[in-house]
Amino acid sequence: MELPVRCFVKAVRRCFLSYICLAVFCGCLMGIALIQMIDGSFKMDIFERKQNVTKPRTTTLETPVHISPLRMKELAAKRANKTDLKQKWLNERIERLNKAAQKVQMRREVTARPVEPSDKFHIFYYAWYENVQYDGNWQHWNHEYLKNWRKLDTKVYPTGKHEPPDDIGSNFYPSLGCYSSRDPITIDIHMKQIRDAGVGVLIVSWYPPGLSDGAGRSSDLIFSDLLNAANRHKLKVAPHIEPYNGRNPVNFLTHLKYFVRSYGNHPALYKVKKNGKESTVYYIYDSYRTPASSWKELLSPKGNISIRGSAQDGVFLGLLVDVHHKHEIKRAHFDGFYTYFASNGFSYGSTWKNWKTLSVYAHKNGLLFSPSIGPGYIDTRVRPWNSGNTRHRRRGKYYDVGWRTAISAGADFFSITSFNEWHEGTQIEPAIPKSTNGYTYMDYEPEGPNFYLNLTNWWVNEVLNKTVHF
Template sequence: MFGSIVTAVSLRRCFYLSAVVLVLSTLMAAVIIVKLSPLESVKCQPHAVTPAVEWSTISNQQLESVTAVQADDNKKENNDKKYKEMREKIVQNKIARMSRKMRNKVLPLLSNNTIVEPNYNVHIFYYAWYRSLSYDRAWKHWNHAYLPNWKKNDKRVFPDGNHEPPADIGANYYPSLGCYSSMDPKVIDLHMKQLKEAGVGVVVVSWTPPTANDNTDSIMPDLLDTAHRYHLKIAPHIEPYAGRNPINLIEHIRHLFNKYGSHPALYRMKRQEDDTVLPVMYIYDSYVFPSTAWRELLSERGNLTLRGTEIDAIYIGLLVESQHRNHIKKSHFDGFYTYFAVNGFSHGSSWKNWKELNKFAIQNKLLFIPSLGPGYIDTQVRPWNSENTRHRRHGQYYEMAWRNVLNSGANIVSITSFNEWHEGTQIEPAKPASNKDFTYLDYEPEGPNFYLNLTKLWVDLFTKKHSNSNAKD
């Protein structure tokens, strides 16, 4: 019985223990589930949970984004505008400084009313090819055509056709006299008077024979007579007219001598070799003939020699490239000039080369006549040629050119030009003008006569320099 009691107690104790264990296990499991459930709820989500977004919010965000872009664009546009305005202001200030400098430095000198005598070692290129509707019943040269681009690979589109004077002319500047005729005696008289007062001595007149379409021979008598009244001299500048060759050139030179050879205004000078006094002839584009052809005309041993004949002269060839020095020498020219007013355009027109060219001339007993000008711009005739523009900078470009001539040692100088309006090299007075499509350049604020007055100043300095040099010698 005692054993039965013990067994019953043991069974009851096991039951209670099992019940306790079950309760404790259940409680522990519940605690674990409660602690783990938040972690598992996140880990088991297939995507990150994001708050719901309303369409109105998207629209507002897009609007804000667009507004931001527009603000950036406006800011850039404003910055560009401010930069442009700043650049324009800098340029205007620079121009104003140049103008003030020129007024302070040069204009007091220009107010000097001293009369200067013509210097026959100062030559200037002159063009008598302009014709007007009122005087000649037809336009010539003021209605110059736009020239085709010589750069075949340049695909830019430029204007073509002819200009329509008087409002629209083939030039970047507008003459104070308007679209005049070179045949008008009043114009010729004024031009010669202006040149005389500027101290220029020799007017190198662009010339083509009577057989040429655009000939200037018919105006030579009036030019010579008027130049003589003002104590000036005239030298022909023989242009490359159609069909020009050494054979017909002889005949055309003979024509010049027969008609004008005895005129007192025809410019003559001594030849260095034998002191013979002879007329002077400039030959433009002389290098297009081979030196062998020129040698036949200009060498004393040439089969067609002009030397020692009634049409012997001081013949001046054009030097463009460096190798033309040998061409000038082998051709037996008496000297050479450089013509172009564009510093850096060619070897001959580059100021830095003038000392060397003068040295070459001295070594070979040749005349060296460097050509300088007040600037260059021809975009109303060659609109594709802006790279060769040389801005006048209120006379500073002209000043640098003259200083380089003075430093070169050359004792004769040529000016390009009095009135080559197509290329913007003129020193003839210009005035402000415009049409509906174009505003012409001018000499303001210094005034229309500014470059005539500057020329007078520099001719005076050139004359004094060489007078002092001769006195020392």
């Protein structure tokens, strides 16, 4: 009986151990399943939360969003308010533009208003034109095509001279035709036009006797006639002394003595008060070509050949082209400076955005500032290679900006470039439409030949009446 008992006991133990192992195995399986179920539920919850945070709400039928009626009213009111504000802003802007357009249109259509010429306004005037009928030959209307100074430009340009009266050295054609600057009728017409524009001072290009620009007679021959005509029209004249060959302070003094002796007492010669004395105003073109140290000998009270306090003393304005010229002008003892060139950006001085800085410098140093305003610039009929400096008139808008800039800068004088520099297309003298030999000249249409005279008159009135706002 002992052997069967032992076998039974062993069998029971084996069954018990198998049961234990099976129970443990099943428990492990159930534990793993439970853990997976919990983990899956947790991940699903996180995924749903992420979806709620990152997925944008939509108002499509697929994923409708419930918005309360109160919230919908708030959103609608907000949206309507934005629309109203935008529409109001647009209406105000349109109204402003319409007012501006109406103002410009009214100004463009207005004729010259009566105004007494003011010596605050100066205009560059050229008396170098000659024609066959009056002078026996052509001068300046037959201007040659100038040689290209741009060495890197290899294009071929026209050469030779123009052949008036149909072919002239200008992109515009004068209303008076190819006139003679010596013709009294022409001079009288010019003086009346300048006076009606409200400009009080002509800055006349001047060469000493026997000297000229090489394309005509000395302008000194006509200076007396211009002074007399200006006097009849209650205008003034100031000399624009050109850079004649060999000009230096020594011969300049000699020529200055001649000028004062010949014209110093003429009632039409432009003078201003300086140190309690009436002093003639002189514009000195290309003054920078003479060193400041040389001018100082003439213009400084302590200079070796000083004119200060003498009969030749005056108010001398130098030409400012580059930024450093303002320091040179001060060091040379000039009384002020002007900018001349009508092409905005051509030089530092002719760049409108620099005028305020120049004005501040001038007034800080006791100098006069005369920025030069022009209606535009184009000289391709004498410099066909210089189209890069062309400034289109844009029906007077270019001229307007120049005026506004000069006014806001605080100019002492307003110098206008020019009345009749036809070669460079800066003239405000009347021009007419004309076509000939395959070339069509530019003009002032649709505003008409007198447009820039009238526009000048408009700006003169604005300045004198202080009605310009910025």
